[in-house]
Amino acid sequence: MDTQKFIEHWKRTHYCGELRASHIGQQVVLFGWVGNRRDHGGCVFVDLRDREGIAQVVFDPSLAPGPEIPSSPDEIKASYALAEQMRSEWVIAIRGVVVSRGANANPKLPTGEVEIRVVQTEVFNRADTPPFEIVDDLDTREEVRLQYRYLDLRRAPMQKTLRLRHKINQVARNYLTGIGCYELETPFMVKYTPGGARNFLVPSRHNAGKFYALAESPQLFKQLFMVAGFDRYFQIVKCFRDEDFRLDRQPEFTQVDIEMSFVNQDDLFTAVEGLLVRVFRESLGIDLEQSYPGGRFPRMKYDESMRLYGNDKPDLRFGMQHVDLTDLVIEHKGGGVPFLADIAKRYEDGTLRRDLPPEIVKGMIIPADAGMSRTEADKLEVVAKSMGAKGLARAKVAADGAWTQSPLAKTVTPEMRLAINKALGAKDGDLILFQFGKAAMVHTVLANLRVLIAKKLGLIPEYGHGGKFQFLWVVEPPMFDYDEETKRWAAAHHAFTRPHDDSVPFIESDPGKVLCYRYDLVLNGFEIGGGSIRLHDPEVQKKVFRTLGIEQEEARQKFGFLLDALRFGAPPHGGIAIGWDRVAMLLSGAESLRDVIPFPKTQKGTDQMTEAPNEVSAEQLADLHIQTVVAKE
RNA sequence: GGGCACGUAGCACAAUAGGAUAGUGCACUGGAUUGUCGAUCCAGGUUAUGCGAGUUCGAUUCUCGUCGUGCCCGCCA
Numbered sequence A: 001m002d003t004q005k006f007i008e009h010w011k012r013t014h015y016c017g018e019l020r021a022s023h024i025g026q027q028v029v030l031f032g033w034v035g036n037r038r039d040h041g042g043c044v045f046v047d048l049r050d051r052e053g054i055a056q057v058v059f060d061p062s063l064a065p066g067p068e069i070p071s072s073p074d075e076i077k078a079s080y081a082l083a084e085q086m087r088s089e090w091v092i093a094i095r096g097v098v099v100s101r102g103a104n105a106n107p108k109l110p111t112g113e114v115e116i117r118v119v120q121t122e123v124f125n126r127a128d129t130p131p132f133e134i135v136d137d138l139d140t141r142e143e144v145r146l147q148y149r150y151l152d153l154r155r156a157p158m159q160k161t162l163r164l165r166h167k168i169n170q171v172a173r174n175y176l177t178g179i180g181c182y183e184l185e186t187p188f189m190v191k192y193t194p195g196g197a198r199n200f201l202v203p204s205r206h207n208a209g210k211f212y213a214l215a216e217s218p219q220l221f222k223q224l225f226m227v228a229g230f231d232r233y234f235q236i237v238k239c240f241r242d243e244d245f246r247l248d249r250q251p252e253f254t255q256v257d258i259e260m261s262f263v264n265q266d267d268l269f270t271a272v273e274g275l276l277v278r279v280f281r282e283s284l285g286i287d288l289e290q291s292y293p294g295g296r297f298p299r300m301k302y303d304e305s306m307r308l309y310g311n312d313k314p315d316l317r318f319g320m321q322h323v324d325l326t327d328l329v330i331e332h333k334g335g336g337v338p339f340l341a342d343i344a345k346r347y348e349d350g351t352l353r354r355d356l357p358p359e360i361v362k363g364m365i366i367p368a369d370a371g372m373s374r375t376e377a378d379k380l381e382v383v384a385k386s387m388g389a390k391g392l393a394r395a396k397v398a399a400d401g402a403w404t405q406s407p408l409a410k411t412v413t414p415e416m417r418l419a420i421n422k423a424l425g426a427k428d429g430d431l432i433l434f435q436f437g438k439a440a441m442v443h444t445v446l447a448n449l450r451v452l453i454a455k456k457l458g459l460i461p462e463y464g465h466g467g468k469f470q471f472l473w474v475v476e477p478p479m480f481d482y483d484e485e486t487k488r489w490a491a492a493h494h495a496f497t498r499p500h501d502d503s504v505p506f507i508e509s510d511p512g513k514v515l516c517y518r519y520d521l522v523l524n525g526f527e528i529g530g531g532s533i534r535l536h537d538p539e540v541q542k543k544v545f546r547t548l549g550i551e552q553e554e555a556r557q558k559f560g561f562l563l564d565a566l567r568f569g570a571p572p573h574g575g576i577a578i579g580w581d582r583v584a585m586l587l588s589g590a591e592s593l594r595d596v597i598p599f600p601k602t603q604k605g606t607d608q609m610t611e612a613p614n615e616v617s618a619e620q621l622a623d624l625h626i627q628t629v630v631a632k633e
Numbered sequence B: 001g002g003g004c005a006c007g008u009a010g011c012a013c014a015a016u017a018g019g020a021u022a023g024u025g026c027a028c029u030g031g032a033u034u035g036u037c038g039a040u041c042c043a044g045g046u047u048a049u050g051c052g053a054g055u056u057c058g059a060u061u062c063u064c065g066u067c068g069u070g071c072c073c074g075c076c077a
Helices: A073-085 A142-147 A156-178 A219-227 A265-284 A302-309 A326-331 A338-348 A374-386 A414-424 A439-456 A538-548 A552-567 A580-588 A618-623
Strands: A027-039 A044-050 A053-059 A091-100 A114-125 A201-203 A211-214 A232-240 A252-261 A299-301 A359-366 A394-397 A431-438 A471-475 A480-483 A488-491 A518-523 A526-533 A573-579
Touching: A027 A053, A027 A073, A027 A114, A044 A073, A053 A073, A073 A114, A156 A232, A156 A252, A156 A265, A156 A580, A219 A232, A219 A252, A219 A552, A219 A573, A252 A265, A252 A580, A265 A471, A265 A518, A265 A526, A265 A573, A265 A580, A299 A302, A302 A439, A302 A471, A326 A338, A326 A359, A326 A414, A338 A359, A338 A431, A359 A414, A359 A439, A374 A431, A374 A439, A414 A431, A431 A439, A488 A538, A518 A573, A518 A580, A526 A580, A538 A552, A573 A580
Parallel strands: A053 A114, A299 A471
Antiparallel strands: A027 A044, A027 A091, A044 A053, A091 A114, A201 A211, A232 A252, A252 A573, A359 A431, A394 A431, A471 A518, A480 A488, A518 A526, A526 A573
């Protein structure tokens, strides 16, 4: 076996994927990986692949190039001998002449009109057989792909995705620089602040028993940039959160983080809309201004989003809105349905109140033409139960408005039945789904069912955008959430969000009424961005802390540096963080965040390739002044 | 913390209702082959039922545990 060769005199003239008919007659030097190889005895075809694409190279000693191409018969013969041995994923260099393929052109390849007749060959690496084929439509477990991620990334779709990421980063940098933002860096190793996402901790060798936290976002620091007078900032930055993972959540992920001074919510929206219009135009060639005149995205109030879709990130590519039936049920005193009567009664006697986290009744229709079978509908109940529902009551609507296939049908009063049909707009053959109980549960269940059913019915694809991009700003959420467990009000976003001016009087008297300048940007049912206008008024800030039950002393301890900064001349400011991996995922139509992150982690946070996280030696732990309590095997 | 699903050769999948020597395609190996491009033809099974226990005459199949992976709920200000 030869030793591995290094590059000496070889200089690449072109990428494989860029050769066209215009190159015919030229001498070229290509580097690349051996893809498909077709051996015909007297001649060998090799698909040579690099990041730009594939070119067919021909090893055929019987075809000498013209006198204008320097070559030797010995080199040509040696090349053919090497080609006989070549295998997939060998790394080679070839020198040759570009010739027309004439009638043999391959219309499937961009380079299909030409091929390269080889006159000289070098083998840099005789690769082992890879564990899976390097092909576009790979059908291999993700586990294996992640274990050999460098091979997975060699595949054209992954190359394309990462090129897209490069592109959108470049566009973001250009655009944000263009609107006056500085790209400034913030520390990853920061002080732990309670609340919010769990932090990864980093032990400090120099400070026994103390820890840094990995920043869950640059939030506090970007506000300090505003206080410092930089006016506008952005950063393409990694964030770290030690929470449980999902299809669209990784322990470390990338945000485009933006903060601007002297702006209101509209100014921020304009900036972000402009960014996304540019990103879509320059990466996918899609003109968002066609569907969004002036490049402005629609807005929906948080309350309306919850009412119609059950969450704050509705997928607007399809309908199937929810309908709140609570008032109707109360009015009919439960309409003969025992469990509904129970709720109605408790509203009447005051056990339940609309101004508290309520119990509600909601309905949703699966249209008749969806053709959902009874068996399929039964399966939905299993799904609903897995999300905390006690069941999934349903009723099929007949032509005369009667209900069938339903335990409710026997007892429901005709009056309420018709009222519900009317409220839902139910027609012959429609299937009504009901959900009742704690509002949070009802919303979770119906919101998830809505998306699940839409996928099942083909209203939206299982994965990907299906050519549709539906943006939405969700605005005016409540400032505080009531935590039933601790019986306390908690900041729904964070304690430094600006309340609406007309909400300020309620901060202490009726916190549930307070709305704020928080906003989420939603694309196809994914939250791709979120931010707020910040609260830079120390007096209002004090009220907020009082409602949260945080004493001044405690606030000082937790956020002292920020509170100080806000007193030393803080401009009005606000910002947003855009989940850049999610944007890349939605742009590329990928099935998960892992497909747009070069080296992602599994759902348990492990790296299949490097086997991180791993155990470390007792010496290392001692150096860091820490002990583990996990039993050693 | 909880629910559901999956794990058979390098990869993807199969194996009647618990039954025979665990099969097929691709990949791979050797040979043939001068216009292929998912090349073709001939030949070859190459450390395969994740791991452990149980039930059984007999387990890829059933049960329990465990490990790994995925999806979801909680969580993610």
